Amino acid sequence: MSDPQNTPQHPDTLQGAPSPEEIEAAQFANEADALTAAQAEVAALQARNAELSDQFLRAQADVQNARRRADEEVSKGRKFAIESFAESLLPVLDSLEAGLALPGATAEQLREGTEATLRQLKSALERNKVIEIAPPAGARFDPHQHQAISVVPAPGQEPNTIANVLQKGYTIAERVLRPALVTVSAPN
Structure with missing residues (x-):
């Protein structure tokens, strides 16, 4: 065991x-x-x-x-959006109506009133960033801002420059609203 x-x-x-x-x-x-x-x-x-x-x-x-x-x-x-623009045009409208309301206005008074109203209108447009395009003669043609209606002989002027402005153009906030209608000088 x-x-x-x-x-x-x-x-x-x-x-x-x-x-x-x-x-x-x-x-x-x-x-x-x-x-x-x-x-x-x-x-x-x-x-x-x-x-x-x-x-x-x-x-x-x-x-x-x-x-x-x-x-x-x-x-x-x-x-x-157009409210402020319309407000700035109301004084122009008032001036036009006041000028037309004068029954015995002379031609000189009408001219002065029209010129004052035009200044008001231009001022109202500028306040709303509507700027005119009115290039001087001899300025370079810019197809983005100008529309050529015709090509004309322009002795003494460089080719492809503006010879004459037929209708002013306008921009709004640097965007072309309407191009200026122009005639352009022909190549020599």
């Missing part, structure tokens, strides 16, 4: 070692803790998702409101 003291013992049977039931209970407890932690993380992620979804919906509503307000401003801008 063998000596019980000399017989090696199985490691599970060592004193103080956990039993299989204890190991299984510890594994179950670890899994339960992991499940609880995962459920808490899922709940936190769901709350964050709901918060982000709410922020997104609010931001989307803000963008739609801003777009609507911008569209309204553009619509009002188009509708009332």
